Amino acid sequence: MSTAPLVRFAPSPTGFLHIGNARPALLNALFARRQGGRFLLRLDDTDRERSTEEFAAAVSEDLGWLGIEPDLFFRQSDRSALYDAAAERLKDQGRLYPCYETQEELERRRKRQLGRGLPPIYDRAALALTEAERAALEAEGRRPHWRFKLDHRIVAWNDLVRGESHVDCASLSDPVLVRADGSYLYTLPSVVDDAEVGVSHVIRGEDHVTNTGVQVQLFEALGASIPAFGHHNLLTTADGEGLSKRLGHLSLRSLREAGYEPAAVRSLAVLTGSAEAVRPIASLDELAGLVDLAHLSRAPARFDPAELDGMNARLVHEMPFSDVRDRLAALGIPAGDAEAFWLAVRANLGRVSEAADWWRVVAGPVTPVIAEPDFIATAASRLPEEAFGPGTWKAWTDAVKARTGAKGRALFMPLRLALTGLDHGPDLSVLLPLIGRERAAKRLAGETA
Numbered sequence: 060m061s062t063a064p065l066v067r068f069a070p071s072p073t074g075f076l077h078i079g080n081a082r083p084a085l086l087n088a089l090f091a092r093r094q095g096g097r098f099l100l101r102l103d104d105t106d107r108e109r110s111t112e113e114f115a116a117a118v119s120e121d122l123g124w125l126g127i128e129p130d131l132f133f134r135q136s137d138r139s140a141l142y143d144a145a146a147e148r149l150k151d152q153g154r155l156y157p158c159y160e161t162q163e164e165l166e167r168r169r170k171r172q173l174g175r176g177l178p179p180i181y182d183r184a185a186l187a188l189t190e191a192e193r194a195a196l197e198a199e200g201r202r203p204h205w206r207f208k209l210d211h212r213i214v215a216w217n218d219l220v221r222g223e224s225h226v227d228c229a230s231l232s233d234p235v236l237v238r239a240d241g242s243y244l245y246t247l248p249s250v251v252d253d254a255e256v257g258v259s260h261v262i263r264g265e266d267h268v269t270n271t272g273v274q275v276q277l278f279e280a281l282g283a284s285i286p287a288f289g290h291h292n293l294l295t296t297a298d299g300e301g302l303s304k305r306l307g308h309l310s311l312r313s314l315r316e317a318g319y320e321p322a323a324v325r326s327l328a329v330l331t332g333s334a335e336a337v338r339p340i341a342s343l344d345e346l347a348g349l350v351d352l353a354h355l356s357r358a359p360a361r362f363d364p365a366e367l368d369g370m371n372a373r374l375v376h377e378m379p380f381s382d383v384r385d386r387l388a389a390l391g392i393p394a395g396d397a398e399a400f401w402l403a404v405r406a407n408l409g410r411v412s413e414a415a416d417w418w419r420v421v422a423g424p425v426t427p428v429i430a431e432p433d434f435i436a437t438a439a440s441r442l443p444e445e446a447f448g449p450g451t452w453k454a455w456t457d458a459v460k461a462r463t464g465a466k467g468r469a470l471f472m473p474l475r476l477a478l479t480g481l482d483h484g485p486d487l488s489v490l491l492p493l494i495g496r497e498r499a500a501k502r503l504a505g506e507t508a
């Protein structure tokens with residue numbers, strides 16, 4: 060048997076992945092990358108009502124966009140025979156027992172317990188039912204749901220993130236593993252799958268710490284070896300709000316559509332709440348080298364979505380032409396001009412897609428701003444002949460300076476306003492040859508071109 064780690068990311072395809080889900084996905088994928096292990100994508104789709112094919116396809120697509128290509132893939136809806144077999148074993152051991160209470164009955168009991176100052180834990184009344192009582196309930200048409208009988212003891216583990224951890228299972232209700240309609244809740248299938256494929260490290264959010272107490276008992280009851288567990292802090296917004304609810308605008312999909320670089324999203328999702336400064340890391344290998352589960356913070360990982368803009372801009376400013384060649388072509392920027400253009404404009408961009416705005420400044424139409432007509436007329440009369448090249452801007456502005464005595468901002472700003480209609484932008488020595496003589500001359504004459 061191989062000893063290389065096997066990790067998994069196990070979303071339910073009941074919605075689009077958001078930046079908070081990107082955190083466990085990436086922590087697992089980077090862990091595998093760093094340790095030479097494998098990464099399993101498992102779709103936890105036992106909730107048939109809420110799981111959809113559209114969301115399932117989107118999970119793979121969004122992970123691909125982040126740069127995660129799973130080594131293994133399966134979905135729980137294909138594996139019910141395994142869960143049925145495990146459920147039978149637990150029934151044989153007396154660990155899985157039928158319960159007939161309705162939601163209303165359970166709610167009434169909970170209220171009564173709370174009223175008496177008792178913890179609202181399931182009282183195991185169903186365990187006391189006789190055969191005859193059970194038969195009577197079934198004759199009424201009631202179908203049982205099934206609970207796992209927990210050992211009332213402390214389950215302890217050495218958490219990869221949190222260190223020595225424990226859950227006191229005496230304080231928990233016996234969890235329902237099987238619904239009355241025979242479908243499974245997440246708890247049992249997850250353990251059966253992890254055991255069957257030999258998941259070595261379960262890395263997931265700290266909202267699953269209590270589940271780990273229960274699941275360790277399930278691994279034991281099924282005679283399976285127990286993986287290592289690591290529970291990472293959850294991403295929250297700057298005011299501490301959890302991410303799961305109000306996430307429309309932070310879905311990976313919408314971030315992609317808004318033109319953010321996957322590396323910016325990755326870096327923010329992973330480095331927030333880590334020991335490392337939050338900064339854009341372009342390469343997956345480098346990011347993998349920075350993530351150490353043992354050094355994640357225990358505090359919630361607060362992040363400000365606005366940070367994405369800064370991270371993205373920093374990545375774009377350094378981005379080599381080879382990384383954007385195809386995207387510039389898709390924006391309609393001619394191949395022959397694209398590299399020079401890219402190197403000139405990238406420092407002015409927050410997102411690659413904004414290159415199209417600067418290309419419009421090159422190709423027009425631009426409505427010039429003629430702030431100083433006499434000065435611009437003089438400059439126009441000195442505009443060099445074709446062909447425009449890298450030296451054209453300097454030669455021209457030197458000539459205008461010699462003629463008018465203008466220098467610095469007084470020299471450059473009126474020219475920039477006339478040529479681009481804007482008071483800021485990329486280096487004109489690169490833009491001017493791309494604009495070309497014909498358009499430049501028209502703009503200097505005040506024409507929209």
Ligand code: GLU
Pocket residue numbers: 068069070071103245249262263267
């Ligand atoms: N489907 C579960 C979830 O999305 C998986 C949790 C786990 O990693 O075990 O929360």
